Amino acid sequence: MLRLGNKYSHLVHNVGCGCHSPEIQRASRRLEEFSRRGVLFGMAATALTVALPPAEAATAAGSPAKTLFSHARLFDSVAGTIIDNAQVLVVDNLIAEIDLTQAPPPQDATVVDCRNGVIIPGLIDAHWHTIFAAVPLNLLLGADSGIVFAASTAEAGRTLMRGFTTVRDLGGPVFSFKQAIDSGLIPGPRIFPSGAMITTSGGHGDLRLPNEIPREGGRLSGSELLGGAAIADGIGELQLRIREQLLQGASQIKLVGGGGVSSPRSPLDMITFSEEELRAAVGVVSDWNTYIAVHAYTPGAVQRALAAGATCIEHAHLVDEETAIMLAEKGAWLSTQPFLTMADAASQSGSGIERAQQIFAGTPKIYQYARKHGIKTAWGSDVLFSPELTPRQNIMLTHLSNWFSNAEVLQMATSGNAQLLGLSGLRTPYPGKLGVIEKGALADLVVVKGNPIENLALIENPQESFALIMKDGRVHKNLL
Ligand SMILES: [Zn+2]
Numbered sequence: 001m002l003r004l005g006n007k008y009s010h011l012v013h014n015v016g017c018g019c020h021s022p023e024i025q026r027a028s029r030r031l032e033e034f035s036r037r038g039v040l041f042g043m044a045a046t047a048l049t050v051a052l053p054p055a056e057a058a059t060a061a062g063s064p065a066k067t068l069f070s071h072a073r074l075f076d077s078v079a080g081t082i083i084d085n086a087q088v089l090v091v092d093n094l095i096a097e098i099d100l101t102q103a104p105p106p107q108d109a110t111v112v113d114c115r116n117g118v119i120i121p122g123l124i125d126a127h128w129h130t131i132f133a134a135v136p137l138n139l140l141l142g143a144d145s146g147i148v149f150a151a152s153t154a155e156a157g158r159t160l161m162r163g164f165t166t167v168r169d170l171g172g173p174v175f176s177f178k179q180a181i182d183s184g185l186i187p188g189p190r191i192f193p194s195g196a197m198i199t200t201s202g203g204h205g206d207l208r209l210p211n212e213i214p215r216e217g218g219r220l221s222g223s224e225l226l227g228g229a230a231i232a233d234g235i236g237e238l239q240l241r242i243r244e245q246l247l248q249g250a251s252q253i254k255l256v257g258g259g260g261v262s263s264p265r266s267p268l269d270m271i272t273f274s275e276e277e278l279r280a281a282v283g284v285v286s287d288w289n290t291y292i293a294v295h296a297y298t299p300g301a302v303q304r305a306l307a308a309g310a311t312c313i314e315h316a317h318l319v320d321e322e323t324a325i326m327l328a329e330k331g332a333w334l335s336t337q338p339f340l341t342m343a344d345a346a347s348q349s350g351s352g353i354e355r356a357q358q359i360f361a362g363t364p365k366i367y368q369y370a371r372k373h374g375i376k377t378a379w380g381s382d383v384l385f386s387p388e389l390t391p392r393q394n395i396m397l398t399h400l401s402n403w404f405s406n407a408e409v410l411q412m413a414t415s416g417n418a419q420l421l422g423l424s425g426l427r428t429p430y431p432g433k434l435g436v437i438e439k440g441a442l443a444d445l446v447v448v449k450g451n452p453i454e455n456l457a458l459i460e461n462p463q464e465s466f467a468l469i470m471k472d473g474r475v476h477k478n479l480l
Contacts, residue, residue, distance in 0.1 A: 066091050067475070068105040069445070072114035074098070074437050075453065077121050077415040080407035082453055088119060090443040093473035094432070098439060112480055117467055118451050120410060121435050122165025122189075122444030124417035125393065126335050127314060127380025130156060130191055131172035132228065136347070137262070137385040141207065145226060149177065155390055156181060156188030162394055162462045165444035165471040166190040166434055168380070168421060170254045170293060170314065171197030171205065173227030178249075178429070187476055190430055190444075192421055194254035194293070195245035196230040198238065198281075203272035204260030204295060205229040235280040238273070242284045251424040252312075253285050257294040258301035261348065261355045262384055268318070268355055271301050278308030290427040293335065297359070299323040306330050311423060315382075317362030324369035333420050334370055335378040338399035339363050347386035367403040378420040379412045394460050406456040443473040447480065 067090045074083040089097040089109065105111050132140065134155035135148050156177075159167065167189045169178075174193045181188035199205035201215070207223040208215075208231075215221075215231070223229045230241040242253050257273065259266040273281070278294070285292050293312040294305040299319050306313070306326055312333040316323075327334055339345060340363060345356040370377045381396035383389045400409040418435025421428070433441035447468035452458045458465040469477040 066096075066106055066109035067470075067473075068109040068111045069114050069119060069447070070102075070105065070111055071116055072447070073116060073118045073451070075118055075120040075410060075414075077411050077436050080405075080411050082118060082451065086119075088437065088445070090445075090470070090473050093443050095437060095439055095441045095443050095445075098437065112447075112468065112478070114447050114467075114480065115449075117447045117449050117480075118453075119437060120163075120446050120448060120452065121414040121418075121437055121441075122446055122469070122471060123163045123397070123413045124166040124168075124421070124435055125159075125164050125189075125380050125413075126168045126378040126417045126420055127170050127337060127382045128159075128164075128167035129172050129382070129384050130159075130167060130169045130174050130177060130188075132385060133159075133383045133390050134387045135385060136387070140228075140385065141209065141222070148226075151387070152177065153180075153186050153188075155387070156186060158390065159393070160187050160189050160469065160471065160476055161466075162391075163446045163459075163466050163469060164189050164393065165446075165469070166192070166418075166421070166430075168192040168194075168252070168417075170194050170295075170380075170382075171228065175227075175248045175250075182429075189471070190434075192251040192424060192429060193249060194252055195248055195250045196224070196227050196241070197254045197256055197295070198230045198232055198241050198245070199256035200233050200272040201231055202266060202270070203256045204258065204263040204266045205256045206231055206263070206266065235277055238277050238281055239284050242281055246285075246288050246290075246427075249429070250290075251421075251427045251429055252290050253281070253292045254314075255281055255292050255294050255305075255310075257296035257305050258298060260295065260297075261345070261352055261359060264351045268297055268358065269300075271298075271304060273304075275304050275308050278305055278310065282309040288427060289425045291423045297362075302327070306332060312420065314380075315359075317359045317366050319362075319366065319369070321369055324366070324373055324375065328373035328375045331376065333378055333423070334366070334375045335380055335420065336366055336370075337363075337380050337382045338367070338396060338402070340399055340402075344389070344392065344396065344399075346388055347384065364402070367400075371403060376419075377412065378417050379409075380417075394462055398456050398460050401456055406453050409456060410452060410459075443470055445470045 069088040072086050074086045087099040131152045134151045169191050178191040180186050197205045208221040212221040232238040232241045259268040259270045291311050294310045295314045296302045297315050297318045302316050302323050314335050339359050348356045381393045414435040446466050449465050449467050450458050467479045
């Protein structure tokens with residue numbers, strides 16, 4: 001075991017004045033990077049530079065370059081065990097050392113006494129909608145985009161305060177919003193963006209208003225102009241719309257393979273893209289070294305996506321065992337959600353209630369199949385169009401304890417989900433390790449008061465239980 005000491009001092013520069021703080025330097029480095037990405041992003045970056053508020057800069061200037069977490073227990077998210085009497089040294093935005101010898105702290109480190117709390121990796125939600133989670137559908141369809149982004153900005157801060165330091169965004173106009181978070185302009189989680197969810201006419205995600213049907217020429221509907229959805233019929237259009245998302249920085253592509261719960265006009269049993277279209281989609285994302293995540297509930301929709309070469313299926317609550325076995329045999333990821341009761345789907349009304357009940361009936365089956373057949377399973381909450389539901393993100397995670405041990409639940413939301421994020425390969429927005437506490441990993445950490453492996457309910461009450469939240473080496477909450 002390596003000992004801590006002044007040997008780490010070369011890793012960081014002095015932080016005497018605010019303008020040299022790592023936060024500010026990182027922010028300006030990122031802004032420079034944005035500006036290199038073209039005229040459009042250059043303009044956005046300039047706006048961000050000008051807009052960085054003084055309060056933000058002051059906080060950043062006070063951030064220490066080295067933080068030592070002492071008197072801690074660590075959750076080993078790979079082994080699923082707790083390591084006692086540990087210290088973790090964070091330098092800049094990386095975990096620099098894990099020490100079990102109680103070595104004295106480096107001279108210039110800020111020491112945080114964890115008081116025997118358990119450090120877990122920052123939580124990862126594999127199916128989130130950054131822009132649409134906190135906006136009711138009627139507001140989204142009728143309102144100015146200003147209110148939509150204001151609601152999303154407030155929600156992004158709350159998401160981070162619930163311990164979620166990374167989300168995989170599966171549909172929404174999130175590209176410049178992600179830049180605002182990454183540059184330090186607003187607090188929020190890391191975002192693996194998909195951009196617009198891509199559907200055929202009539203599929204889940206086709207939110208056109210009656211006066212937008214029929215489509216005239218290439219005219220885009222309101223939700224398409226906002227960047228929430230892209231409607232594509234035929235291979236050429238599908239390739240175009242996928243490439244447009246990749247051009248804007250998508251780390252993966254979200255395709256709608258069938259009907260949905262919160263889309264009254266797209267029945268759950270319907271299928272959207274042909275196998276030929278799906279194959280073309282897989283071809284485009286393979287050329288970009290990434291993958292498609294296909295929204296599919298039924299055996300027919302899931303089987304077609306798998307046959308076309310899809311490596312990640314979203315939902316799948318209505319599949320039969322034969323289809324589950326195909327998922328396992330193909331080695332595809334199942335990214336699903338433990339929807340149990342109407343409390344988890346309170347935003348539904350009308351036909352959505354009956355559809356949600358079909359999903360509740362399927363939930364225990366899909367997790368039983370996942371266990372029985374060893375399907376690679378990721379967890380997500382998929383909160384959509386409901387500010388009342390977003391605070392239940394953590395409860396959606398602890399629902400998994402119906403089928404998994406406490407350690408397995410936390411593994412799924414950390415190292416497991418991070419493995420799924422790895423499918424983005426060269427398109428990852430955040431090179432580095434996520435979901436683990438180990439030397440060299442990105443410093444996304446949550447200090448829990450108590451041991452969540454013994455008492456998973458601690459996760460449900462982040463306001464009380466999460467004593468400290470760090471993302472990318474920066475402390476966003478500290479009660480210690
Ligand atoms: Zn979703």
